[in-house]
Amino acid sequence: MTFIPTAEKLMPELTPREEIALLARALWRQGYNDHLAGHITALQPDGTLLCNPWLVRWDELRPEQVIRIDLAGRVVEGDWPVPLGIPLHLALHSARTDVTWAVHNHPLYGTVWADLGEIPPIYDQSSALGGGGDLVLVNEYQGPVNDPTTARGAIDAMHGGDLALLAGHGVFVLGGSARAIFQRAVALEQRCQRAWHIRAAGGSPAPVLPAGFLNHLKNSDGDGFVGFWESAVRAELRSDPSLLP
Template identity: 80%
Template structure:
């Protein structure tokens, strides 16, 4: 009889701090790589959040650099500064108790569609993975989201959804786990990339996927595709076997 391991056995035990680092690094490889831009937060349930710090790129982030902040954006643990634009996440976690993980960045194709102010269609099955409800366009650019009022307006405009294009800015992806955010973020950028390439060929077609399939995928909680996140994590750990060592980054 062939033994098929469960997804949990495909990875070592990971703390939320480890998962945050691995999410940042795996998404960097997927195009979420706009230099120092981008934030990932994890709500710990006690009024504090884990967060990647300012001044460290996602591809070099290590667990020892992750900071813990309160909902006013003050550092309560760690010795790195809070990233710019964090009010978007602070407002989100104040207003949305259903969201544990949140990720904002400026991937190329997602940002192109956000700049255009248009929602790209889902044209292939991989671009539909992860669920998260409807992709929302937040098209009222009221200033950068380091402004609390603009950040609150962006969260309200999402209307309880988990995927957004922020006009003139980037993307915002939410979920209940690192796995869900990873799968949704990868699928979102693929959706935006494929739709751009198809449009470059000619007029944008209607999606060839049946409506029933699109509805089924849209309603996914993002945790159903076990193995997708795990395989990406293993690639990161192969690339840097010392990544999860609880030490400062190498000189």
């Protein structure tokens, strides 16, 4: 009998709040761990956003702490404050109806390349697994994105990209599901890490991956690699079984 992997067989069914809490914890382990920084949003059918709150680190976030906000940034459900930089997500979701999930944080290697004002090459297949459009560079730092005007400027400068390096700031990863976001975010930081190590080792070899392979992954929506996100969910639930009722 052939085993067909599906998300339902590989992990429990999750609510959107549970997905946000598990995504935050899983990404913290992958280097998205700049203290209290970072925002995760998930667009809901009624036009509101589920969001991690301010004052709670990603590695301690629980589903019941996830707040719901409107596109003006007002809390409509929950008893925690809104993250300071949420105007970046408000500008995104107001401008782009194609995006339902978004993650912003300051992982080490992604932020280094953003600070350099460079897009790192893709040197290996694992670094290419982000899928879904181009990685773009927003190479002007106009101020923190808690300012709505600055936030709108950053979104406009992405020109529809699905992943961005924000100069002097960090990274921004967009997608259609928690699975897509997790895979893209992990692959982005791995791409940045490998490229940095290659440069630090004194070499800058031309990437050897064939263009056809890269174009195939580039056309992906980031949601097709079943098992990657699910294994991360299982790891988090083993670490803290109390996350789910």
